[in-house]
Amino acid sequence: xxxxxxxxxxxxxxxxxxxxxxxxxxxxxxxxxxxxxxxxxxxxxxxxxxxxxxxxxxxxxxxxxxxxxxxxxxxxxxxxxxxxxxxxxxxxxxxxxxxxxxxxxxxxxxxxxxxxxxxxxxxxxxxxxxxxxxxxxxxxxxxxxxxxxxxxxxxxxxxxxxxxxxxxxxxxxxxxxxxxxxxxxxxxxxxxxxxxxxxxxxxxxxxxxxxxxxxxxxxxxxxxxxxxxxxxxxxxxxxxxxxxxxxxxxxxxxxxxxxxxxxxxxxxxxxxxxxxxxxxxxxxxxxxxxxxxxxxxxxxxxxxxxxxxxxxxxxxxxxxxxxxxxxxxxxxxxxxxxxxxxxxxxxxxxxxxxxxxxxxxxxxxxxxxxxxxxxxxxxxxx
Numbered sequence: 001x002x003x004x005x006x007x008x009x010x011x012x013x014x015x016x017x018x019x020x021x022x023x024x025x026x027x028x029x030x031x032x033x034x035x036x037x038x039x040x041x042x043x044x045x046x047x048x049x050x051x052x053x054x055x056x057x058x059x060x061x062x063x064x065x066x067x068x069x070x071x072x073x074x075x076x077x078x079x080x081x082x083x084x085x086x087x088x089x090x091x092x093x094x095x096x097x098x099x100x101x102x103x104x105x106x107x108x109x110x111x112x113x114x115x116x117x118x119x120x121x122x123x124x125x126x127x128x129x130x131x132x133x134x135x136x137x138x139x140x141x142x143x144x145x146x147x148x149x150x151x152x153x154x155x156x157x158x159x160x161x162x163x164x165x166x167x168x169x170x171x172x173x174x175x176x177x178x179x180x181x182x183x184x185x186x187x188x189x190x191x192x193x194x195x196x197x198x199x200x201x202x203x204x205x206x207x208x209x210x211x212x213x214x215x216x217x218x219x220x221x222x223x224x225x226x227x228x229x230x231x232x233x234x235x236x237x238x239x240x241x242x243x244x245x246x247x248x249x250x251x252x253x254x255x256x257x258x259x260x261x262x263x264x265x266x267x268x269x270x271x272x273x274x275x276x277x278x279x280x281x282x283x284x285x286x287x288x289x290x291x292x293x294x295x296x297x298x299x300x301x302x303x304x305x306x307x308x309x310x311x312x313x314x315x316x317x318x319x320x321x322x323x324x325x326x327x328x329x330x331x332x333x334x335x336x337x338x339x340x341x342x343x344x345x346x347x348x349x350x351x352x353x354x355x356x357x358x359x360x361x362x363x364x365x366x367x368x369x370x371x372x373x374x375x376x377x378x379x380x381x382x
Contacts, residue, residue, distance in 0.1 A: 005365065012361045019357045020095070020350070024088055027346045028061055034344040038105045055104060060086040091350065100351035105343045110351035113336060115219050118355070119226035120194065120332035124324070125317040127229075127248055128256035133310060136260040140267025140306075145294060147272065155264065162261030171254035171327035178250060190247050192329035194228060201228045201240045255324045259313035266309045270302040304371060311367035315360040 034057065035048035043051075052058040094101055100110035143155040179191035190196065203225040205211050210221060225231050229248070232241035274280065275298050283293050322334035329335075333352055340348035 005369070008365050008368070015361065016354070016357060020092070020354060021088070023350055023353045024091060024346075025062070027349045030341065030344055032344045034104045034346065037342075037344045055102075056087055056090055059090070062086055062088045095354075100354070101347040103340075103345055103348050105340070105345040105348070110348055111219065113348060114351070114355060115223045116226055117332050117336045119223060119228075120330055121318065121321055121325070121334060123227050123229050124248060124251055124255060124321060124330065124332060125314065127252045128317055129259070129310070129314055131252050131256040132260035132263055132313065136263030137267050137306065139260075139264040141271065141294075141299070143264070143268040144271040144275070145290075152268075156268070159261040159264045162257045165257065166323075167254055167258065168323045168327055170257055171250070171324060174250045174254055175327070189249050191250065194244060194247050194330060195240070196243050196247075199240055199243045201225070201232050201237060201244070202235065204231060204235070207235045251324050251328045251330060254327070255317060255321060259309075259317065262313065263306060263309055267302070267306050270305045271298055274298045274302040307367055307370050311363050315363050318356055318359055 033043075033048065034055075035051040036043040039047065039051070049058075091101070100114075102109055103113060106113070139155045139159070143152040146152050175191035178187060178189040182188050195201065203222065205213060205218065205221045205225065210218075213221065228244040229241060232238070232244060271294070275294070280293060280298060284290075318333070321332060322338055324330070325332045325334035326338055333356070336348065337352060339345070340352070
């Protein structure tokens with residue numbers, strides 16, 4: 001098992017390097033000028049020259065290539081002189097020291113943006129995945145258990161509808177129903193934001209008297225403090241916990257509906273395949289009840305493809321919350337990505353993509369390891 005994990009980690013290095021290079025080059029294909037996007041009407045030629053000099057944007061993008069917008073501008077004669085003096089090598093040098101750079105638009109380190117924005121996306125992703133897994137697997141199990149019944153047909157019809165509805169359409173529809181139609185009722189839910197006006201979640205550093213802590217430990221404390229649900233649950237801030245959960249109900253449903261439908265369909269089809277195998281017929285021939293056969297003998301072996309779908313859904317939720325966070329005005333990774341792309345903030349795009357790629361690789365590793373637990377016949381050490 002350990003050798004398998006080490007191999008996977010080593011294989012991940014070239015993948016991360018490829019992600020860095022592709023994102024680095026593609027981000028510079030985006031039309032527009034970072035200086036003029038950040039400064040707007042205040043941007044003059046002199047100011048933009050100083051701006052580009054400050055952030056190293058006047059250097060070659062990669063050795064010999066000076067422009068990536070429109071047509072490539074390559075200066076072959078300058079390649080030997082710019083092998084190390086270019087934006088890509090400078091960015092790799094920053095990454096080697098753990099520095100993700102400074103945002104061109106906000107002028108603050110990307111790590112600070114991650115500390116403030118990533119917890120929102122993680123909370124939304126975890127809740128959406130729990131919603132999708134619990135409801136999706138339950139629907140798939142019931143549909144397989146009641147095969148060809150009315151419940152099976154209705155479940156699969158709703159699953160197909162869930163896959164077909166775009167996230168932004170479902171999000172706007174939910175916001176309209178629960179924030180406008182059902183306003184002033186007990187079913188009313190907030191359509192945007194993370195907390196109501198006047199509600200505050202006390203940071204962990206303040207709660208535990210660690211305000212004097214600085215550096216990495218303080219950033220870690222701030223990171224978990226910005227997870228409002230976890231923070232308020234740990235520190236017993238029950239009013240803040242209820243308010244934070246109410247604000248996450250609609251985004252969770254909107255984001256989790258598509259993976260819920262996929263998980264339900266996969267659970268049903270996988271369980272039906274397993275229930276047709278010989279060892280299931282043998283268990284029934286021994287006199288075991290239908291429920292015992294399904295839950296003890298069938299469900300565990302049917303989980304392998306379901307776990308794969310769950311892992312892919314988790315990675316997709318982490319990287320695909322742009323529309324959900326934009327619709328519900330949540331300051332997470334998705335909304336930050338949107339602002340960075342529209343503002344030509346290369347550094348933020350690169351930093352956030354790298355972090356999401358790392359999370360995606362870790363999730364895939366955990367999914368592969370879970371195979372050995374679900375099916376002992378699989379030996380990951382080989």
